[in-house]
Amino acid sequence: MLLSMTAIDKSFGGVRVLTEASLEIEPAEVMALIGQNGAGKSTLIKILTGAYFRDNGDITFEGKQANFQSTAESQTAGIATIYQEINLAQHRSVAENIFLGREPKKFCLVDRNKMCADARAVLTRFKLDIDVERPLEDFGAATRQMVAIARGVTQNARLVIMDEPTSSLDEREVAVLFETIHALKADGVATVFISHRLDELYAICDRITVMRDGRTVAATAMKDISKVELVRTMLGKELTAFTAGAGNRSGNPRETLVEAKNLSAGLRVRDVSLSIGKGEIAGLAGLLGSGRTETARLIYGIDRRDGGTVLVAGKATAYNEPVDAIAAGCGFVSEDRKVEGIVPDMSVRENMTLAILPRLQKSGIVDRAAQKAIVDKYIKALGIKCASPEQPIRELSGGNQQKVLLARWLCMNPRLLIIDEPTRGIDVGAKAEILNLLRSLADDGLSVLMISSELEELIAVADHVTVLSDGRSVAHLSADELSEDRLMTAMAHQSKAVA
Numbered sequence: 001m002l003l004s005m006t007a008i009d010k011s012f013g014g015v016r017v018l019t020e021a022s023l024e025i026e027p028a029e030v031m032a033l034i035g036q037n038g039a040g041k042s043t044l045i046k047i048l049t050g051a052y053f054r055d056n057g058d059i060t061f062e063g064k065q066a067n068f069q070s071t072a073e074s075q076t077a078g079i080a081t082i083y084q085e086i087n088l089a090q091h092r093s094v095a096e097n098i099f100l101g102r103e104p105k106k107f108c109l110v111d112r113n114k115m116c117a118d119a120r121a122v123l124t125r126f127k128l129d130i131d132v133e134r135p136l137e138d139f140g141a142a143t144r145q146m147v148a149i150a151r152g153v154t155q156n157a158r159l160v161i162m163d164e165p166t167s168s169l170d171e172r173e174v175a176v177l178f179e180t181i182h183a184l185k186a187d188g189v190a191t192v193f194i195s196h197r198l199d200e201l202y203a204i205c206d207r208i209t210v211m212r213d214g215r216t217v218a219a220t221a222m223k224d225i226s227k228v229e230l231v232r233t234m235l236g237k238e239l240t241a242f243t244a245g246a247g248n249r250s251g252n253p254r255e256t257l258v259e260a261k262n263l264s265a266g267l268r269v270r271d272v273s274l275s276i277g278k279g280e281i282a283g284l285a286g287l288l289g290s291g292r293t294e295t296a297r298l299i300y301g302i303d304r305r306d307g308g309t310v311l312v313a314g315k316a317t318a319y320n321e322p323v324d325a326i327a328a329g330c331g332f333v334s335e336d337r338k339v340e341g342i343v344p345d346m347s348v349r350e351n352m353t354l355a356i357l358p359r360l361q362k363s364g365i366v367d368r369a370a371q372k373a374i375v376d377k378y379i380k381a382l383g384i385k386c387a388s389p390e391q392p393i394r395e396l397s398g399g400n401q402q403k404v405l406l407a408r409w410l411c412m413n414p415r416l417l418i419i420d421e422p423t424r425g426i427d428v429g430a431k432a433e434i435l436n437l438l439r440s441l442a443d444d445g446l447s448v449l450m451i452s453s454e455l456e457e458l459i460a461v462a463d464h465v466t467v468l469s470d471g472r473s474v475a476h477l478s479a480d481e482l483s484e485d486r487l488m489t490a491m492a493h494q495s496k497a498v499a
């Protein structure tokens with residue numbers, strides 16, 4: 001046995017978070033760790049690595065009692081951790097980030113040339129060809145995540161822990177990561193893999209540990225548990241299915257809210273047209289690099305367009321900045337929610353109502369009762385797990401922080417909500433609930449532009465889907481034409497023709 005954690009208890013300020021939780025891992029084993037948002041996965045990991053202290057329980061690592069007093073200590077002992085919140089130095093270079101705290105030295109000074117060369121070599125293994133001397137903040141979420149992973153796996157660890165490593169990665173990057181995990185395994189290194197994407201767990205993991213409400217409720221070989229059984233164990237009940245289908249399956253035309261025609265910007269968006277009706281959920285599908293996020297940013301006015309028109313409620317818009325779009329009643333929930341917009345020390349209440357504070361104020365005084373009503377409503381509607389609305393948001397689990405940010409936009413009552421990957425980082429149970437909520441808001445008149453890589457999700461809630469390929473809209477599918485096959489064919493179509 002490489003690692004054994006038994007009967008771990010942990011409370012924060014009197015609130016019990018872990019109760020007799022356990023985790024056992026053999027050398028070279030790839031262990032899945034799964035549970036709902038707030039189940040205690042990240043906390044269990046932080047206790048192992050010495051980021052938090054446990055109240056009770058035993059930990060043995062490589063046959064010895066382990067009581068790491070700091071993350072540095074667990075690292076030295078052979079445990080590398082890639083945390084859910086990327087905790088790298090954004091202003092430092094990529095190379096510095098990979099070797100932070102263990103820089104190659106020459107005559108007591110950091111050997112920059114060697115450090116950069118080593119960093120380049122490491123990243124080549126991850127098929128990443130970037131300028132390692134540029135600051136990390138210059139790169140997108142996926143690249144930053146890959147750098148964090150590269151840092152983790154180059155520490156000669158016996159155990160590598162990855163807390164939701166794939167949430168910002170695309171399919172190709174996930175494939176590279178899986179190769180890395182296989183290579184680690186071949187070297188006898190074990191991995192703990194935390195993810196809400198069940199397919200990934202089945203693809204890469206040998207065994208699975210399931211947590212529910214701070215307890216370990218199952219530990220078994222991956223091949224011995226079916227998906228349905230797994231979800232039931234994790235939720236402690238059957239999965240709530242999507243209760244709502246798309247609202248406008250009748251095909252009767254609706255009043256158009258947004259009409260975008262022939263949008264173009266640089267090479268990323270060449271010719272995209274789409275429309276969104278009032279009360280409709282319009283899907284935007286496409287492979288990575290097809291221009292989905294870029295199209296949404298053009299509509300919202302985050303980026304300038306070179307050509308094309310956007311009409312909102314019949315009026316030409318020229319949003320030059322997001323504030324214009326916000327003033328016009330449009331919200332944008334970006335895919336980078338984890339790093340964007342959270343004010344860690346502020347409470348759940350404050351974080352949620354940040355954007356509507358002007359509206360809640362009368363002669364400079366916040367209407368507390370109105371604020372409380374809104375906060376309570378969304379905590380309930382999204383199933384946000386927190387001790388109270390006054391809890392600092394940094395104390396919430398990753399998935400629950402995401403829900404608070406989603407609520408921040410929803411409580412503005414926008415007429416258009418653009419949402420990039422709405423269920424990223426959200427557990428399978430809460431996912432259906434969030435999609436149902438979006439559907440019912442649409443039925444009340446909200447228009448939604450939803451970008452999603454999960455075809456199932458689009459098929460379940462979208463009234464129609466625009467498929468992009470290579471910066472062009474190549475297909476518009478109505479609700480009754482939607483199927484995974486048709487979407488995939490449309491997504492692949494144009495790129496093949498071009499290649």
Ligand SMILES: Nc1ncnc2c1ncn2[C@@H]1O[C@H](COP(=O)(O)OP(=O)(O)OP(=O)(O)O)[C@@H](O)[C@H]1O
Pocket residue numbers: 012017035036037038039040041042043044084385386387394395396397398399400425427
């Ligand atoms: N520092 C803290 N202070 C108070 N409560 C905390 C703290 N850290 C975690 N918690 C609470 O512990 C519970 C478990 O959180 P944890 O982050 O371990 O969940 P998780 O399983 O990783 O969820 P997710 O899938 O959303 O990442 C949550 O209810 C959270 O609010």
Ligand SMILES: [Mg+2]
Pocket residue numbers: 041042043084163397398399
């Ligand atoms: Mg977590």
